[in-house]
Amino acid sequence: MTKHVTKHVFITGGVVSSLGKGLTTACVGALLETRGLRVRIQKFDPYINVDAGTMNPFQHGEVYVTVDGGETDLDLGHYERYTSVPLSRHSNITSGRIYQTVINKERQGAYLGGCVQVVPHITNEIKRNIRQWDGPDTDIVLSELGGTAGDIEGAAFLEAFRQFAYEHGRDNTVFVHLTLVPYLRASGELKTKPTQQSVGILRQIGIQPDMLICRTEKAITQEMRDKIAMFCNVEKKHVFEERDVENTIYELPLVLNREGFDDALIRRLGLPEGQANLDAWQQVVHTVMHPTATVDIAVVGKYVELKDAYKSVYESIDHAGIANKVEVKMHRINAEELTDENVGKRLRSMAGILVPGGFGERGIEGKISAVRFARENKVPYYGLCLGMQIAVIEFARNVAGLGDANSTEFSKETTNPVITLLKDQVSIRDMGGTMRLGAQPCRLAEGTVARAAYGVETVQERHRHRYEFNNEYRGRLTEKGLVISGVNPELDLVEIVELKDHPFFVGVQFHPEFQSKPLKPHALFAAFVKAASERHKAL
Ligand code: GLN
Numbered sequence: 001m002t003k004h005v006t007k008h009v010f011i012t013g014g015v016v017s018s019l020g021k022g023l024t025t026a027c028v029g030a031l032l033e034t035r036g037l038r039v040r041i042q043k044f045d046p047y048i049n050v051d052a053g054t055m056n057p058f059q060h061g062e063v064y065v066t067v068d069g070g071e072t073d074l075d076l077g078h079y080e081r082y083t084s085v086p087l088s089r090h091s092n093i094t095s096g097r098i099y100q101t102v103i104n105k106e107r108q109g110a111y112l113g114g115c116v117q118v119v120p121h122i123t124n125e126i127k128r129n130i131r132q133w134d135g136p137d138t139d140i141v142l143s144e145l146g147g148t149a150g151d152i153e154g155a156a157f158l159e160a161f162r163q164f165a166y167e168h169g170r171d172n173t174v175f176v177h178l179t180l181v182p183y184l185r186a187s188g189e190l191k192t193k194p195t196q197q198s199v200g201i202l203r204q205i206g207i208q209p210d211m212l213i214c215r216t217e218k219a220i221t222q223e224m225r226d227k228i229a230m231f232c233n234v235e236k237k238h239v240f241e242e243r244d245v246e247n248t249i250y251e252l253p254l255v256l257n258r259e260g261f262d263d264a265l266i267r268r269l270g271l272p273e274g275q276a277n278l279d280a281w282q283q284v285v286h287t288v289m290h291p292t293a294t295v296d297i298a299v300v301g302k303y304v305e306l307k308d309a310y311k312s313v314y315e316s317i318d319h320a321g322i323a324n325k326v327e328v329k330m331h332r333i334n335a336e337e338l339t340d341e342n343v344g345k346r347l348r349s350m351a352g353i354l355v356p357g358g359f360g361e362r363g364i365e366g367k368i369s370a371v372r373f374a375r376e377n378k379v380p381y382y383g384l385c386l387g388m389q390i391a392v393i394e395f396a397r398n399v400a401g402l403g404d405a406n407s408t409e410f411s412k413e414t415t416n417p418v419i420t421l422l423k424d425q426v427s428i429r430d431m432g433g434t435m436r437l438g439a440q441p442c443r444l445a446e447g448t449v450a451r452a453a454y455g456v457e458t459v460q461e462r463h464r465h466r467y468e469f470n471n472e473y474r475g476r477l478t479e480k481g482l483v484i485s486g487v488n489p490e491l492d493l494v495e496i497v498e499l500k501d502h503p504f505f506v507g508v509q510f511h512p513e514f515q516s517k518p519l520k521p522h523a524l525f526a527a528f529v530k531a532a533s534e535r536h537k538a539l
Contacts, residue, residue: 006134007269008173010161011144012209014198015180019215022075024178024242025144026082027253030281031262033083035274037140040133041079042091043072044126045146046153050096051089054432061308065462065514066091069438075144077312081517082253093129095153101125118156126160127167139271149177150201162206174268177202177209178242181216181224190218192228199232210268211238213261219243238264248288250518253281284322284518291327295529295536297352300370302363304332312513313356313384319521320529326536328529335363335370343369351539352380352504352532355387357464357511361410368394375399380504380531382524385465388507389419392469392477392497400480402473409467418477420470422493428466436463440488442495442510448485449506450496453527458489461510468509469494504531 009028013021025041032039049055052063053071064077070089080087102125106116133141145161147154165173179195199209212234214220220228220241229236240259245251256262257276266273297317303309314330321328331350338346343366347353353374355367367387371394374381383391389407396405396418404411407419428434439460444451451457471492478484486496486508499505506524516522 004136005169005172006131006138007140007271008130008164008168009140009142009176009265009269010165010173011142011176011178012149012158012161012202012207013145013147013178014149014201015182015194017148019178019180020242021144021146021178022073022078023082023249023252024213024256025075025142026078027256028176028262028265029079029083029085029142030253031257031276032140032266033085034276034278035262035266037266037271037274038138039083039085039140039142040091040138041083041085041087041142041144042093042129042133043075043079043144043146044129044157045073045092045094046151046157047094047146048096048099049094050100050432051092051094053435057303057309058306061306062311063464064312065437065464065511067439067460067462069433069462071433071437071464073146074308074311075146077315077514080514081315090129090132093126095156098122098125098129098156119159122156123160123163126157127164130160130164131168140269149198155205158202158205158207165207171270174211174265175202175207175209176211176213176265178213178215181214181220181228183217190216190220190224192224192231195228196231199234203233209234211240211261211264213240213242213256215242215244217244238268240264248285250281250284250288254278254285280519287322287325288318288327290325291321292325293533293536294327294329295321295351295532296329296331296349297354297529297532298331298333298347298350298370299354299356300333300335300338300367301356302335302358302360304334310356310513312511312516313354315518316513316516316522316525317354317529319516319518320525322518323521323526324529324533326529326533328532333370335366338366338369340369340372343373347373347379349539350379351536352382352528354382354528355384355390356513357385357387359386359409364390364410368397372398375499375502375505378502380528380535381502381506382504382528383507384513385463385509385511388497388509389467389469391505391507392418392482395480395482395497395499396473396477399482400477402476407467416473418470418473419467421466422468425466435466436468438462440495440510441490442486443489444496445483445485445487448483448496449498449504449527450485450508450524453523455523459486461495461508461512462514463510465509469497503535504528
């Protein structure tokens with residue numbers, strides 16, 4: 001029997017950032033999985049933050065939380081949505097984490113007498129991470145590198161990738177470079193020079209890409225592919241086009257498969273060819289293309305100008321649209337613009353209202369106005385994390401008569417702190433990785449909306465917060481009609497609140513958006529969009 005070798009695919013990006021490298025990596029993973037291959041995916045991020053948890057969504061988009069409570073780059077969300085690859089905090093490796101490990105070792109005396117350097121100490125630590133999943137259970141590891149070829153801060157990673165390929169054998173490693181072939185409107189031409197130059201940067205440091213995926217708005221001619229192949233020193237059959245998808249991003253696995261990318265990749269790696277089965281993806285695309293209605297949903301938040309800040313939320317709503325065979329039109333509304341006076345005008349035509357997670361005081365009163373509108377006018381409401389806390393504050397103020405009810409995150413002086421700091425958060429001073437994080441159990445009460453949607457008694461959902469429903473108010477709020485439908489059985493923390501006599505009013509302390517997939521929409525999102533579809537019919 002031949003010895004099992006785990007194969008490695010490195011995915012780098014060139015020319016510009018935001019080419020959709022994470023999405024492409026995820027789709028490659030999906031295609032390999034449909035052939036029965038066992039895949040692992042990881043992301044190397046050159047920034048110095050130890051994890052993404054301390055970064056502002058304005059700067060870096062959503063912080064994606066893994067099952068084990070890792071606060072990671074949003075590309076990991078793509079990986080989980082498109083594949084069944086198990087991910088954890090170890091799946092996102094930043095420069096900060098690499099340096100932290102090396103520096104800690106240095107302090108412990110692991111390199112006594114030595115001068116600790118980028119090469120070999122940092123590169124060795126990167127290589128150790130590259131091969132962390134190697135073994136008989138893994139056929140292929142996909143390693144994506146954040147940033148763009150040529151970035152100073154990515155240099156150590158590329159050097160480590162090069163060394164790794166040299167050691168692991170070129171037959172067992174593939175370098176895939178995702179690049180841009182821009183279209184110049186004025187001259188009506190596609191241009192290959194930026195691609196040649198970015199491949200040039202890789203070759204300078206000793207990496208010869210094996211396969212190129214060319215992002216483009218227009219079809220690339222064979223002549224152009226031949227030219228790219230020649231000047232980038234890549235085989236003609238290994239130049240692939242990834243044209244902007246016209247209808248939905250769920251087409252991307254189909255697009256790459258049509259281009260023959262997965263076939264070529266496994267052939268290059270000498271893996272059993274198998275047959276990609278894309279029926280499920282085809283079905284998703286068909287459903288997205290043939291919606292039975294268009295449902296308007298408002299997302300009331302702080303970071304609405306930025307699509308990436310609530311990435312998983314928007315994606316989950318789309319998945320729920322698929323589950324209900326409707327198209328969801330998202331209206332991103334800046335909470336700071338909402339008041340009790342204008343909320344009716346702004347939200348009247350909406351079939352559903354969602355308030356996502358968030359931190360800090362800005363926009364809070366506007367969100368409370370949105371919740372009040374949803375509660376009083378029986379508009380389906382779905383609150384995630386902060387959106388649940390807001391729902392509790394609104395109920396306490398306007399139904400239970402606790403006029404100054406608030407979260408102590410926003411008002412230290414309130415006499416009715418219905419949301420307070422979690423007990424074990426009180427003495428925490430460090431900001432990185434110290435929230436209540438990761439998957440926790442939640443027990444669902446019988447006869448509730450949540451229980452009906454999930455259809456089981458206990459679920460696991462992921463958390464990322466410091467504040468929580470104050471149990472001292474449980475009696476007073478439930479007396480007035482607030483339903484506590486989900487509780488953490490170990491800590492007795494309130495995880496889900498809802499209202500009776502309302503088509504759908506659910507607030508969850510966790511982040512269900514981290515567990516929804518196009519092929520497996522999340523039950524609560526699906527129930528929310530179902531309720532919104534019903535309201536849409538009545539509007
Ligand atoms: N700021 C709130 C808390 O820390 C909500 C957090 C969130 O929405 N992720 O509890």
